[in-house]
Amino acid sequence: MNKNYPKIGIRPIIDGRRRGIRESLEETTMTMAKNVAAFYSDHLRYPDGSPVQCVISDTCIGGVKEAANCAVKFERENVGLSLSVTPCWCYGSETMDMNPLIPKAVWGFNGTERPGAVYLAAVLAAHNQKGLPAFGIYGHDIQDIGDTHIPEDVEEKLLRFARAGLAVALMRGKSYLAIGSVCMGIGGSMVNPDFLQEYLGMRTEYVDCSEIIRRIQQEIYDKEEYRKAIEWVEKNCKPNELPDHNPENIRRSRGQKDADWEYVVKMTIIMRDLMTGNQKLDEMGFGEEAMGHNAIAGGFQGQRQWTDFLPNGDFSEALLNTSFDWNGIRAPFPFATENDHLNAISMLFGNLLTHTAQIFADVRTYWSPESIERVSGWKPEGVLKDGAIHLINSGACTLDATGEQTKDGKPAMKPHWEINEQEVEAMLKATKWGPSSLEYFRGGGYSSKLLSKGGMPVTMCRLNLVKGVGPVLQIAEGWTATFPDEVFAIIDKRTDKTWPSTFFVPRLTGKGRFADVYSVMNYWGANHGAISYGHIGADLITLASALSIPVNMHNVEESKIFRPSAWASFGSDNEGSDYRACAAYGPLYK
Numbered sequence: 001m002n003k004n005y006p007k008i009g010i011r012p013i014i015d016g017r018r019r020g021i022r023e024s025l026e027e028t029t030m031t032m033a034k035n036v037a038a039f040y041s042d043h044l045r046y047p048d049g050s051p052v053q054c055v056i057s058d059t060c061i062g063g064v065k066e067a068a069n070c071a072v073k074f075e076r077e078n079v080g081l082s083l084s085v086t087p088c089w090c091y092g093s094e095t096m097d098m099n100p101l102i103p104k105a106v107w108g109f110n111g112t113e114r115p116g117a118v119y120l121a122a123v124l125a126a127h128n129q130k131g132l133p134a135f136g137i138y139g140h141d142i143q144d145i146g147d148t149h150i151p152e153d154v155e156e157k158l159l160r161f162a163r164a165g166l167a168v169a170l171m172r173g174k175s176y177l178a179i180g181s182v183c184m185g186i187g188g189s190m191v192n193p194d195f196l197q198e199y200l201g202m203r204t205e206y207v208d209c210s211e212i213i214r215r216i217q218q219e220i221y222d223k224e225e226y227r228k229a230i231e232w233v234e235k236n237c238k239p240n241e242l243p244d245h246n247p248e249n250i251r252r253s254r255g256q257k258d259a260d261w262e263y264v265v266k267m268t269i270i271m272r273d274l275m276t277g278n279q280k281l282d283e284m285g286f287g288e289e290a291m292g293h294n295a296i297a298g299g300f301q302g303q304r305q306w307t308d309f310l311p312n313g314d315f316s317e318a319l320l321n322t323s324f325d326w327n328g329i330r331a332p333f334p335f336a337t338e339n340d341h342l343n344a345i346s347m348l349f350g351n352l353l354t355h356t357a358q359i360f361a362d363v364r365t366y367w368s369p370e371s372i373e374r375v376s377g378w379k380p381e382g383v384l385k386d387g388a389i390h391l392i393n394s395g396a397c398t399l400d401a402t403g404e405q406t407k408d409g410k411p412a413m414k415p416h417w418e419i420n421e422q423e424v425e426a427m428l429k430a431t432k433w434g435p436s437s438l439e440y441f442r443g444g445g446y447s448s449k450l451l452s453k454g455g456m457p458v459t460m461c462r463l464n465l466v467k468g469v470g471p472v473l474q475i476a477e478g479w480t481a482t483f484p485d486e487v488f489a490i491i492d493k494r495t496d497k498t499w500p501s502t503f504f505v506p507r508l509t510g511k512g513r514f515a516d517v518y519s520v521m522n523y524w525g526a527n528h529g530a531i532s533y534g535h536i537g538a539d540l541i542t543l544a545s546a547l548s549i550p551v552n553m554h555n556v557e558e559s560k561i562f563r564p565s566a567w568a569s570f571g572s573d574n575e576g577s578d579y580r581a582c583a584a585y586g587p588l589y590k
Contacts, residue, residue: 005046006080006169007053008162009102010037011070013086013095013119016062025088028146029060032085032109035148039155040162047331047355049417052166055079064094071099080169081162083107084123087116087145092123098132101172101201101588103165103546105135107154111145124565133564133585135161135542160562164543167352168588172201175294177275180209180301180339187465188340188526189301195471198587199547200345205293207274209306215270220289222269222280225327229265232326237261242434242449245497250438257435260311260444268316268325271300275333297348299336303441311445312436313337314395318448321347321398323357323416324424331416332357337396342463343528346473350461350532353539355415357400359452359502359531361391363460366521367491367503375494376487383454383481387517388503390491391460391531395434395447397500401531402430403453403480411453411480413533434498452502454482459536460504463549464525470587473544475537475554476520478506502531507555514555523553538562548582551575 012033015021037054044052055077057070061084074082082097087109097104104127108120120138127134137158139151150158176196183189193204215221238261244251252260273281277292300313307313319325320335334351336344337360347358368387369380380387403411404426405419432449460476481503483491492501506520513523537556544551545563552575561574563581570577570584 003048004078005053006078006166007055008037008040008165009070009074009077009079009082010054010056011082011084011097012057012060013084013090014060014062015088015090016094022060022062026060028087029085031148032087033057035150036083036085036107036158039150039158043159044162044166045355045415045417047170047352049355049415052162061095063091067095067097071097074099080172081165083158083161085109086119087111088119089116090119090123092119092126093130096123096126096132100132103135103161103168104132105137105161105165107137107158109143110139110141111143111147128566128569131585133566133581135562136565137161157562160539160542163353163539164546167349167543168546170352171296171348174296175203175205176341176344177205177207177293177295177298178339178341179207179212179271179274179298180306183301183338183340184303186338186340186527188342188528189299189338191339191341192465195465196341196345198590199471199549201589202296203294205295207293209301211274212267212270213310215289216263216266220270220281220284220286221266221273222278225269225280226266229269229326230262233261233265236428237433237446240429240432242432242498244435246435246438252435252438252444256444260446263311264315264445267311267313268319271298271316271320271335272333274298297334297336297344299339299341299344301339303338307441307443307445310443312394312441312443312447314436314445314447315433317360317396318398321357321360321396323398323400323419329416329419329421329424331355332398332400334358336360337393340528342465342526343530346461346463346530349540349543350459350530350536353536353543354532354534356413356533357398359391359397359401360393361397361502361529361531362393362527363389363521363524363529364392364495365390366518368518372487376490378484378487383479383505384483386505386508388481388505389517389521391502391504391529392495392499393528394440394496395436395449395499397448397450397502399427399431399448399450401452401500401502402427402450403456404430411456413456436498437496440496447496447498448500449498450500451482451488452480454480454503456480456533457535458504458531458533459540460506460529460531461540462524462526462529469550471549472525472552473540473549474525474552475540475556476506476514477535477537477555478504481505504531509555513553545578545582548585548587550579550582
């Protein structure tokens with residue numbers, strides 16, 4: 001990825017009246033801006049782990065000329081979102097950010113000495129009147145003028161806006177790489193370039209699966225890296241092979257299985273090169289191939305035309321989505337099984353908000369407590385008393401999903417810069433590699449077999465495209481859960497024994513889509529879901545509003561919902577106003 005990351009622009013807004021008023025506020029206003037910039041750099045990171053950078057206007061902004069000067073600087077400095085801050089009254093439309101392509105927020109200081117809140121209300125009204133939605137931030141408690149402390153409730157909104165705004169800015173200008181085409185008639189794999197362009201500012205890049213075959217046959221990959229990778233696989237993956245459960249008459253020989261390992265390792269290297277490029281290829285004389293496709297997310301068709309005669313993509317997809325490989329610990333690549341670009345973008349949302357690996361899974365089975373007891377003889381208790389949703393897919397799950405990373409002594413999935421080598425070893429040991437079911441995948445391959453540890457807070461989300469509505473986002477916060485070993489063994493044997501499992505228990509509200517676990521499964525809009533570590537539903541709602549994507553299902557507390565102030569003008573019901581506002585404003589890049 002291009003490391004010229006977008007910056008946060010801070011706009012100190014001031015009362016333009018000189019000969020006393022402006023002069024008395026200069027230091028206070030600029031200090032407010034500097035404090036927010038320092039706060040952001042201390043609390044936010046880019047995808048590579050480096051601190052987020054902020055750009056502050058050269059002067060306080062008291063009128064249109066200074067606003068224009070600031071806009072020029074922000075354009076030059078690659079500012080991707082802007083925050084205006086003020087402790088006082090200022091001139092609304094003369095000082096506001098007029099760039100229609102970047103997310104905007106305004107923090108009006110809650111103090112009685114100067115009317116920062118009056119400016120906040122006035123400038124938000126101007127934003128709304130001009131059709132430039134902005135997030136309004138206003139502290140709950142009054143502060144004294146000159147107080148440099150940022151209240152906790154203001155901090156929460158500052159971070160929520162910035163995380164969402166940075167996600168918007170990081171997607172802009174990047175690509176989704178579709179390797180192959182439609183997979184088995186799955187709607188999400190019908191890649192929609194208009195959605196990606198108009199809502200996310202992203203290109204769609206298409207590469208036929210034959211390009212992987214060409215690069216393997218013509219050896220267009222780093223052979224030194226390949227040797228390193230295959231040695232790593234020999235040490236860390238082959239010893240963890242599961243027994244071959246295929247019928248004896250169709251089992252592949254040891255030689256064929258070893259050849260499969262070699263093939264899927266080459267596939268993985270090539271898929272990554274297709275996404276991000278590889279300078280080594282230029283040194284080999286392949287300048288075009290070396291550039292890659294500037295992809296921030298991607299997907300692989302796989303089934304069926306590929307998997308009917310070649311090893312499947314399970315290993316490649318699992319490793320790309322994981323926070324490490326043979327080159328060591330590194331950022332994961334959001335990469336979709338079955339080229340489901342809507343789930344890939346859902347994973348991308350979670351990744352950009354948390355910088356953690358994302359779980360790709362089928363939202364496969366609702367296990368009611370009655371069904372669990374009938375099948376296993378064990379009566380569910382604790383977190384499983386209302387049942388669970390079994391998230392399981394054809395072996396393409398990130399190894400981070402094992403839960404072998406720890407945070408505060410509990411299972412977790414962390415940003416790659418917080419992961420240590422001991423955790424990598426634990427994830428590898430907790431992952432088995434099953435020879436793929438040849439009745440499904442005639443070309444062979446290997447699937448990642450793991451069971452996610454229980455007790456991790458997670459959020460499942462999914463983008464869907466609906467004719468007549470456009471994109472909509474579903475969100476479900478909850479936790480991972482585990483069964484007693486003997487109970488899981490019974491459940492596991494009822495499906496493919498080589499596939500990874502995560503059991504998800506959503507937080508219930510007792511009404512609507514979250515009346516019970518069955519309802520969450522029943523109202524889920526597609527066969528796939530993207531699962532992120534942490535309860536990030538509120539951040540997803542803020543991000544969706546910045547992109548004019550309505551949320552049609554969530555279990556986030558109402559008090560945590562943070563959307564642009566204009567949404568309040570579209571009705572008092574949160575879900576209805578969200579739909580109406582998103583329809584009125586439309587996609588960001590239309």
